Amino acid sequence: MIKKISTLLILVLTAGCLASCSKPSIIDSKISINQKPEQYYSSFKQNEAGVAKFLETPYGMYNLGSDKYIYYSEKGNMKYVKLCSKPNCNHKSKDCNAYTDSYQIGYYKDKIYYTSDSILNCMEMDGSNHLRVKTLYDSPDANFGYFHNGYFYYVITRGGTVGSPSNVDNNLYRVKIDDNSKPEIIITDDIILDIHMFIVLGNTIYLYIYNYNDWGCYLYSYSTKTEILTKLTDYWSGFGSSFFDEDYGYCYRPNEGIYKYNVARNEITLEKAIKFNNHGLCAVKFCPDYIYIIHHTSEDRFTNYSQNQVLYIYDWYYNLIDSIVFDKVPDGEYGGYLTYSDDYIIFSSDYHHVPDYYIDKSEIGTDNLMFHKIED
Ligand SMILES: [Zn+2]
Numbered sequence: 001m002i003k004k005i006s007t008l009l010i011l012v013l014t015a016g017c018l019a020s021c022s023k024p025s026i027i028d029s030k031i032s033i034n035q036k037p038e039q040y041y042s043s044f045k046q047n048e049a050g051v052a053k054f055l056e057t058p059y060g061m062y063n064l065g066s067d068k069y070i071y072y073s074e075k076g077n078m079k080y081v082k083l084c085s086k087p088n089c090n091h092k093s094k095d096c097n098a099y100t101d102s103y104q105i106g107y108y109k110d111k112i113y114y115t116s117d118s119i120l121n122c123m124e125m126d127g128s129n130h131l132r133v134k135t136l137y138d139s140p141d142a143n144f145g146y147f148h149n150g151y152f153y154y155v156i157t158r159g160g161t162v163g164s165p166s167n168v169d170n171n172l173y174r175v176k177i178d179d180n181s182k183p184e185i186i187i188t189d190d191i192i193l194d195i196h197m198f199i200v201l202g203n204t205i206y207l208y209i210y211n212y213n214d215w216g217c218y219l220y221s222y223s224t225k226t227e228i229l230t231k232l233t234d235y236w237s238g239f240g241s242s243f244f245d246e247d248y249g250y251c252y253r254p255n256e257g258i259y260k261y262n263v264a265r266n267e268i269t270l271e272k273a274i275k276f277n278n279h280g281l282c283a284v285k286f287c288p289d290y291i292y293i294i295h296h297t298s299e300d301r302f303t304n305y306s307q308n309q310v311l312y313i314y315d316w317y318y319n320l321i322d323s324i325v326f327d328k329v330p331d332g333e334y335g336g337y338l339t340y341s342d343d344y345i346i347f348s349s350d351y352h353h354v355p356d357y358y359i360d361k362s363e364i365g366t367d368n369l370m371f372h373k374i375e376d
Pocket residue numbers: 082084085086089090091092095096097098
C-alpha cells in the first residue's frame with residue numbers, strides 16, 4: 001500500500017513537473033504580489049495613448065506592437081520580448097505565437113483575446129494555443145472597439161477607421177467573448193457613423209462624436225436600462241484628452257483648460273484654466289493618482305510635433321507637482337507617452353518599436369524626476 005501511494009505521489013510530482021516545465025520561462029504563473037480584483041484587469045483602460053494596445057494583467061504587462069506582435073514585460077518597465085517560446089521559431093513569421101493580425105487585445109479570465117477583422121480569437125497567457133472563438137459578422141469589413149469585462153464592444157468600419165465617410169453600419173455592437181452567443185446590437189443611430197470613441201460604464205455608455213464643423217467632439221450618453229440616447233454637450237474633446245468614471249467626466253480643451261461633467265447634476269464646469277503661450281498640441285491623461293498633460297510645443301502640426309514635448313504632472317487638486325522634457329524622439333519619428341502602471345509611466349521614443357523609457361513615480365516631486373532607459 002505504502003509503495004502504491006509513493007508511486008502515485010512520484011507520478012503526480014512528475015506530471016506536475018512536466019506541466020510546469022513545458023511553460024515558457026517568461027511567464028511561470030500569476031504574479032503573487034499586489035494582485036487586484038479581476039475586473040481591474042479586464043476593464044478597458046481609458047487613459048492610454050492608443051486603444052486597447054496594453055494589458056495590465058495578473059501575469060504582467062502585454063503590449064500589442066504596431067507590427068501586430070504581442071510583447072511581454074513582467075512589470076512594464078522591464079525589457080519587452082515577443083510572447084513566444086515555440087522552439088525553432090524565428091519570431092518573424094505569422095505563425096509565431098506572438099503574432100495576432102489584430103489592432104486590439106483584451107484580458108479575461110486568464111486568457112488574451114484579439115480580433116482579426118471579423119474573427120474573435122483567444123490564446124493562453126504565454127502566447128500558446130491560439131483558438132478561433134467565433135465569427136462576428138460576414139463582411140470583410142474592419143471594426144473598431146475594445147474588450148471590457150468579458151465583452152467585445154465594437155462598431156463596423158467599412159472605411160477602415162472610425163470617422164471614415166465610407167462607413168455604412170450605424171450600430172454599436174457587443175459580443176460575449178467566452179461563449180458561443182451571437183453579437184447583440186446595443187445602439188442603432190446615425191451618430192454611430194461619426195463616432196470617435198465610446199466609454200462603457202455600468203448601465204451608461206458615453207459617446208464621443210466627431211464635430212466636423214469645429215474642434216472637438218459632441219458628447220452623448222446612452223442608458224442601457226432606459227434605452228434613451230441624450231446629447232449632453234457639443235463642447236467636449238476626444239479620446240486623447242477625455243475620461244469618465246461613475247460620477248464625473250473630464251476633458252481638456254486646448255488653451256482653455258480642464259472641464260468637469262457632473263453626472264448626477266448634468267452640469268459642466270471649467271475646473272482649471274490652463275493656457276500655453278505656444279499651444280501646439282496637448283494630450284491629457286486623467287489617471288487615478290495624477291493628471292498628465294503632455295504638451296507638444298511645436299505650433300505647426302504638420303512638422304514632427306513629438307520632437308518637442310513636455311510632461312506636466314498635476315495632482316487631482318490641479319496643482320502642478322512636477323514637469324520634465326522628453327527629448328528622446330529621433331528625427332523623423334513619433335514617440336511619447338504610452339501608458340502607466342501603479343509604479344511607472346511608460347514612454348516610447350519611437351511608436352514603431354517597443355517601449356524604451358519609463359518614469360519611476362516615486363521620483364515625482366523630488367527634484368530628481370528623470371526618464372530611465374528600459375535596458376535589455
Ligand atoms: Zn515566435
